[in-house]
Amino acid sequence: MILIGFMGVGKTTIALKLAELKNKSFVDLDELIEQSRDTSIPNIFKDEGEAAFRRYEYEVLKEAVKKDIVATGGGIVEYPPSLDFLKKTSKTVVFLNADFDTLYKRIKNDTNRPNAIKPYEDLKKLYDKRNKYYTSVADIVINNDDELNEVIHKILHLEI
Ligand code: S3P
Numbered sequence: 001m002i003l004i005g006f007m008g009v010g011k012t013t014i015a016l017k018l019a020e021l022k023n024k025s026f027v028d029l030d031e032l033i034e035q036s037r038d039t040s041i042p043n044i045f046k047d048e049g050e051a052a053f054r055r056y057e058y059e060v061l062k063e064a065v066k067k068d069i070v071a072t073g074g075g076i077v078e079y080p081p082s083l084d085f086l087k088k089t090s091k092t093v094v095f096l097n098a099d100f101d102t103l104y105k106r107i108k109n110d111t112n113r114p115n116a117i118k119p120y121e122d123l124k125k126l127y128d129k130r131n132k133y134y135t136s137v138a139d140i141v142i143n144n145d146d147e148l149n150e151v152i153h154k155i156l157h158l159e160i
Contacts (some may be wrong), residue, residue, distance in 0.1 A: 001018070001068065001069050001070070001091060001092045001093075001094055001159075001160045002065070002069075002070045002072060002086065002089065002091050002092070002093045002094070003015050003070065003071050003072060003094050003096055004067070004072050004074075004076065004077065004086065004093060004094070004095050004096070004134050004137070004138065005074065005095055005096035005097060005098075005134060005144070006072040006074045006097075006098075006127055006130060006131070006134075007073075007103065007107045007110075007113055007115065007116055008074075008098075008103040008106035008107040008116075009049060009074075009096045009097065009098050009103060009144050010069045010096060010098075010144050010148070011071040011072065011074075011096055012028050012030075013115045013148065014071075014072035014096065014144070014148070014151060014152065015069045015070070016155070016157065017148070018069055018152065018155060018160075019068070019069050021144060021152070021156065022068075022156070022159055022160060024068035025068045025069070026028075026065040026067060026068065026069045026070075026071070027064045027067040027069070027070055027071070027137055028070075028071040029057060029060050029061060029064055029070065029071065029072050029073055029076070030071075030073050032060040032063070032064060033053070033056045033057060033060055036056065036059075036060060037056060037124070040112075041053070041112065041113075041114065042111065042112060042114055044056070045114040046114075050075075050114075050115075051131050054075070054076075054078060054079035054082070054121075055079070057072075057075075057076055057079065058071060058079055058081050058082045058085070061076065061082055061085060062070065062085065065089060065091060067078065068143065068160050069089070069160060071149075074130065075115060075116070075130070077130055077133035077134060077137065078130070078133075082138075083137060084131060086137040087136070087137050092158060092160070093137050093138050093139050093140075094138065094139070094140050094141075094142055094155065094158070095134040095135060095137075095138035095140070095141045095142070096142055096143075096151075097131070097134070097141055097143055097144065098143065098144045098145050099145055100123075100124055100127045101140050102145060103127070104123060104124075105122060107123075108120075108123075121152070125149055140158065142154050142155060
């Protein structure tokens with residue numbers, strides 16, 4: 001299973017919980033990138049730019065699918081090779097969605113997320129654009145406006 005969706009929607013939290021409950025292996029792409037580059041995501045954006053980050057993200061995605069559950073970063077759909085990979089993968093792609101204002105409250109001014117340091121209107125546009133991409137590759141859409149336990153309940157029966 002591959003979890004996709006906007007920043008702050010809870011991809012990592014839910015992936016971890018699922019992995020624990022179903023005794024499955026789990027990997028988080030942001031973590032893999034930081035490990036493989038030996039630096040933080042804000043530093044990669046600052047020193048090498050977002051385009052380089054997207055290439056690294058694609059490289060780790062290809063490796064990560066060996067694990068049962070993969071949590072992606074919200075911008076993965078921005079890079080055509082990654083988008084294409086998500087379209088073609090045999091894994092179940094789950095789009096976690098939530099209301100923009102809920103996400104905005106969670107992510108605004110988060111300095112660990114370079115793309116969250118944007119005005120409300122710009123982030124809303126990014127959200128709308130990406131939601132089309134997420135929808136285009138998702139096998140299933142789950143709303144994460146509810147309590148964590150309810151969301152887990154909705155996903156638990158899905159094939160990993
Ligand atoms: C990004 C989302 C982040 C991380 C990076 C870029 C984005 O992951 O990959 O900061 O462009 O939306 P999360 O979705 O886990 O915050």
